[in-house]
Amino acid sequence: MSTNAFRPPANKFSGGPIDYRNFIDGRFVDGATDYIEVMNPADGSLLGRVPDSGAAAVDAAVQAARRAQVAWEKRPAIERAGFLRQISAKVRTHRLELADIVVKEQGKVRPLAQIEVDFTADYIDYMAEWARRLEGEVITSDRPNETIFLLRKPIGTVAGILPWNFPFFLIARKLAPALVTGNTIVIKPSEETPINAFVFAELVAETDLPPGVVNVVGGRGAGTGQALVEHKGIDLVTFTGSVGTGSRIMQTAGQNLTRVNLELGGKAPAIVLASADLDLAAKAIYDSRVINTGQVCNCAERVYVERSVHDALVDKLKRLLETTRYGDPSVETDLHMGPLVSRAGLEKVAQAVERAKAEGASVVTGGRVSDKSVGHHYEPTLITGVRADHDIMRSEIFGPVLPVQMVEDIDEAIGLANDSDYGLTSSIFTNDLNAALKASRELKFGETYVNREHFEAMQGFHAGRRKSGIGGADGKHGLYEFTETHVVYIQG
Numbered sequence: 001m002s003t004n005a006f007r008p009p010a011n012k013f014s015g016g017p018i019d020y021r022n023f024i025d026g027r028f029v030d031g032a033t034d035y036i037e038v039m040n041p042a043d044g045s046l047l048g049r050v051p052d053s054g055a056a057a058v059d060a061a062v063q064a065a066r067r068a069q070v071a072w073e074k075r076p077a078i079e080r081a082g083f084l085r086q087i088s089a090k091v092r093t094h095r096l097e098l099a100d101i102v103v104k105e106q107g108k109v110r111p112l113a114q115i116e117v118d119f120t121a122d123y124i125d126y127m128a129e130w131a132r133r134l135e136g137e138v139i140t141s142d143r144p145n146e147t148i149f150l151l152r153k154p155i156g157t158v159a160g161i162l163p164w165n166f167p168f169f170l171i172a173r174k175l176a177p178a179l180v181t182g183n184t185i186v187i188k189p190s191e192e193t194p195i196n197a198f199v200f201a202e203l204v205a206e207t208d209l210p211p212g213v214v215n216v217v218g219g220r221g222a223g224t225g226q227a228l229v230e231h232k233g234i235d236l237v238t239f240t241g242s243v244g245t246g247s248r249i250m251q252t253a254g255q256n257l258t259r260v261n262l263e264l265g266g267k268a269p270a271i272v273l274a275s276a277d278l279d280l281a282a283k284a285i286y287d288s289r290v291i292n293t294g295q296v297c298n299c300a301e302r303v304y305v306e307r308s309v310h311d312a313l314v315d316k317l318k319r320l321l322e323t324t325r326y327g328d329p330s331v332e333t334d335l336h337m338g339p340l341v342s343r344a345g346l347e348k349v350a351q352a353v354e355r356a357k358a359e360g361a362s363v364v365t366g367g368r369v370s371d372k373s374v375g376h377h378y379e380p381t382l383i384t385g386v387r388a389d390h391d392i393m394r395s396e397i398f399g400p401v402l403p404v405q406m407v408e409d410i411d412e413a414i415g416l417a418n419d420s421d422y423g424l425t426s427s428i429f430t431n432d433l434n435a436a437l438k439a440s441r442e443l444k445f446g447e448t449y450v451n452r453e454h455f456e457a458m459q460g461f462h463a464g465r466r467k468s469g470i471g472g473a474d475g476k477h478g479l480y481e482f483t484e485t486h487v488v489y490i491q492g
């Protein structure tokens with residue numbers, strides 16, 4: 001389809017940094033004047049440059065997506081699924097090179113980057129499977145000789161705006177349900193981690209996908225992202241990122257009454273009762289905290305533990321955190337954590353810990369910027385003696401820092417867990433069935449995990465309450481967020 005010869009992603013890094021081009025209407029477009037430099041957060045080396053797109057490039061991408069959508073919607077869903085499967089096959093073919101890009105660009109440890117890439121291919125296939133299951137309804141009418149059909153239709157042209165923490169998977173979470181339901185898409189990756197999206201575009205260009213169905217434009221949030229959300233040709237903005245940006249996007253989208261789907265931040269509570277298997281609880285909470293260096297929206301960010309097991313749990317968490325190996329994942333293997341994605345991210349984590357200390361909390365282990373000479377590394381940190389009003393129990397940290405608060409019972413724990421601006425995920429550790437059932441009734445969160453780490457399944461529904469978002473993703477309910485209903489009354 002594209003006039004540009006495809007170069008395997010591996011070459012992107014073997015020949016030194018290159019300039020990537022926007023992918024618009026099935027072509028890689030030359031002529032960018034402004035660029036963003038993309039660095040490896042582990043060593044500060046330059047990986048490449050991507051366009052910092054202006055309004056004209058955004059407009060070209062949206063217009064291409066709108067033109068393509070007319071014919072795309074008319075294809076049988078099973079044909080659309082076929083194109084998606086071509087894309088997932090390309091991802092599988094280049095799985096190692098793609099994981100390498102995620103390692104270098106985001107600082108993710110290689111095994112997790114590989115899981116992300118493989119999961120992405122599976123996710124695209126999962127959404128493709130819905131092609132034969134897109135359902136409307138037939139409803140009885142109050143009138144004689146009338147049938148009411150409720151048809152499920154695509155919304156139109158979608159803007160997918162992405163964060164940096166699962167940069168590759170989140171492309172699929174937006175693109176796959178959008179495409180199988182008959183929408184077209186313009187993707188704007190994060191300026192921190194855009195290269196994987198441009199390499200993804202090269203894979204798309206190698207398939208038979210019609211021009212304009214998928215477009216990728218690079219750029220910063222305040223310029224390119226804002227122009228995309230403001231564009232009158234966008235019918236739905238699906239955004240994953242911070243609460244502040246989500247709020248701004250909603251205000252901007254409101255000017256055109258453009259629909260929004262917002263997956264925002266989290267401050268996930270983990271409740272540990274005296275009835276819990278403490279080894280299981282400590283390991284699950286630990287895994288949840290160090291995965292992706294603590295930069296995951298749904299992972300445990302605050303712990304509430306019953307008094308009688310507080311010291312034992314703290315001891316187990318301390319020992320686990322002190323075994324954490326971290327470093328540069330592009331050269332070291334067998335690591336639990338890489339660097340934080342940016343200097344700003346590192347400073348945010350360090351400030352959160354300093355504030356907690358000033359508010360009277362105690363650092364049990366960690367608590368410092370690492371003395372490694374390169375990379376944005378922070379020591380895995382355990383904090384006790386916190387109170388509900390301490391900022392570290394209320395604001396998203398997004399780093400390898402775990403604050404633990406002692407509680408008297410399950411009611412206090414659930415009350416504190418719910419008393420939060422965030423409502424994405426939560427967990428409880430107990431072998432008491434009644435306690436688990438009580439938590440499932442009373443926790444006010446989009447997801448609750450019982451006796452396991454915080455991580456969602458593609459067939460579930462990932463959705464935040466309160467400031468954690470509007471709408472959701474995954475499964476049937478996430479798929480239908482990319483559709484709208486059309487009711488047809490037929491007499492005769």
Ligand code: NAD
Pocket residue numbers: 161162163164165166188189190191219220221222224225226229240241242243244245246248249263264265266296297396398424462464468469
């Ligand atoms: P961010 O909000 O800083 O940026 C996300 C994206 O929004 C980037 O592509 C950015 O360029 C763009 N953007 C910024 N300003 C914009 C504007 N005015 N208009 C349009 N686009 C704009 O978030 P981040 O730092 O990249 O990601 C981390 C955040 O994402 C954390 O808060 C995390 O909890 C959240 N997150 C949530 C989920 C979820 O499923 N709920 C998943 C992953 C990450």
